[in-house]
Amino acid sequence: MLSLLHRTLSRAPRYSRAMTGVSLHVSPGCCLFDDPLRLQVRGLSPGQDVSLRTALSDEAGELFTSVGRYRADSSGELELSRSPALEGGSYTGVEPEGPLWSLEPRTPLRRLLKKDVQSPYQLCFSLYQAHDPPGALLAAAAQERRFMGEGVTRVPLREGRLRGSLFLPPGPGPFPGVIEVQGTGGGLLDYKASLLANRGFATLALAYYNYEDLPKGMKEFHLEYFEEAVNYMLQHPQVKGPGVGLLGHSKGGDLVLSMASFLKGIAATVVVNGSVANVVAVLHYKDITLLPIAADMKKIKQSQPGVFDISDVLCNPLEEANRKSLIPVGRADCKFLFIVAGDDRNWKSDFYAQTACQLLAEEGKEKPEVVLYPRAGHYIEPPHFPLCKASVHKLAGHVVTWGGETKAHALAQVDSWQRTQAFFHKHLNQRKVMESKL
Structure with a gap:
């Protein structure tokens, strides 16, 4: 029963809701590294400008980051599968996986590799007010991306x-x-x-x-x-x-x-x-x-x-x-x-x-x-x-x-x-x- 509960929770969306009432949903909470990314934001003001920062640390501690600039729709929502990223960030246009493939290392000439496939990567998503410079943190969420699925x-x-x-x-x-x-x-x-x-x-x-x-x-x-x-x-x-x-x-x-x-x-x-x-x-x-x-x-x-x-x-x-x-x-x-x-x-x-x-x-x-x-x-x-x-x-x-x-x-x-x-x-x-x- 506990194993079933763990699997159910690992597949559930992960999200956070800040004091502002803004929520950032990443689903599933645990997936394979080559799976698609689904990310949604709710609770923004219509037309509000926000910055989405994605961060990943490799096994040597090197930090890889990307930034997407977005504008909320008339309902105060964002969804990466349909919301275009604006100019000035790491990627532009409707790019559901843009936060991942546009990651760049803090140190030049570093290549993202995975040496221990039995440990997952932890991705951190942070949503900030405004674009340049980003303002206050509105919401954050994490996702675990694995290289070995259940039963492998x-x-x-x-x-x-x-x-x-x-x-x-x-x-x-x-x-x-x-x-x-x-x-x-x-x-x-x-x-x-x-x-x-x-x-x-x-x-x-x-x-x-x-x-x-x-x-x-x-x-x-x-x-x-x-x-x-x-x-x-x-x-x-x-x-x-x-x-x-x-x-x-x-x-x-x-x-x-x-x-x-x-x-x-x-x-x-x-x-x-x-x-x-x-x-x-x-x-x-x-x-x-x-x-x-x-x-x-x-x-x-x-x-x-x-x-x-x-x-x-x-x-x-x-x-x-x-x-x-x-x-x-x-x-x-x-x-x-x-x-x-x-x-x-x-x-x-x-x-x-x-x-x-x-x-x-x-x-x-x-x-x-x-x-x-x-x-x-x-x-x-x-x-x-x-x-x-x-x-x-x-x-x-x-x-x-x-x-x-x-x-x-x-x-x-x-x-x-x-x-x-x-x-x-x-x-x-x-x-x-x-x-x-x-």
Whole structure:
């Protein structure tokens, strides 16, 4: 009974009513991080100007904030789903999730990440009188945004050489299985995997370097390690076969392309701003070696004082001198979805996706699905993560721009997240998985 009461209260709207009689409602009081935001204000004077401040502190104590400027309607009410934000704030127009995706860090060059998915983020909403400067506090409310929903389990993976986190949805299963591979940051980031598990996928966030007893650097990788992960998932009683899905971003994108090209048991692969060439580290598989694509550091450009653009640094993998880095995507027999940012300033994601299409066409394979978001940047995340405009690139050693326009990037994240889930649901229930040519 107490458990039922707790669940009921956690889903109820959270609100506060100040001495002024103004009430601020946020619903539900507890939800998943990628859920929509519903916020309403009651008790204002008709046409009253107010400022809505949203605040979130990350695990390191960094404060992210946004401000929306609003004017109450003739009934003295505001509702983010229909009330437009006015000029001068962090966002404008009717933007129900604007308070979330427009969050900016107090300290420059910080990116919002979630390292402990078992603890939620607490969002604080404060409503103030007037715009510039804001006046007295009228009302406040809080919302808890979780990465693991009710019934989702997280299993730390230490099976043989494998390291990572396996997330299982609630219920008896089995479930469609996905392996998620992150970029060059190293360690273990499993927030995407946890969010996918909430949507019905048994998801393995696979660490591959700089985590526990894994290699500390990015000198060379062996695809046999990733093959172990595929076999682990296919043999797991809670994973529905006969194939698994792959999700990779940035460096993780070229790794999942290599997995799809060489390994058995892959049914569907989603590449988010990935490279069609092997990047940074030598990749081995049996008697095959893919060299890292060459880079011309002279092509680094300064986009603004102290911030660099590295998008032209990598050489063309189609040129003869660089063919040994080109991933033989034409060997793959799975379905592909390429998520591409048109303003990716890390590298030429659009060119790489089109090259992958060409390589598959040359082998008579089905044309992949390619979705281009013209004004999105490199870090396409799940919904509501704010745009990271620039930060220190771990390998380049510079502050680099990642590209993207705030609102367009936010819309790309919502759409691509929905497409990714629909793609996996569609293709991970197939009855036949083609074997690789090895």
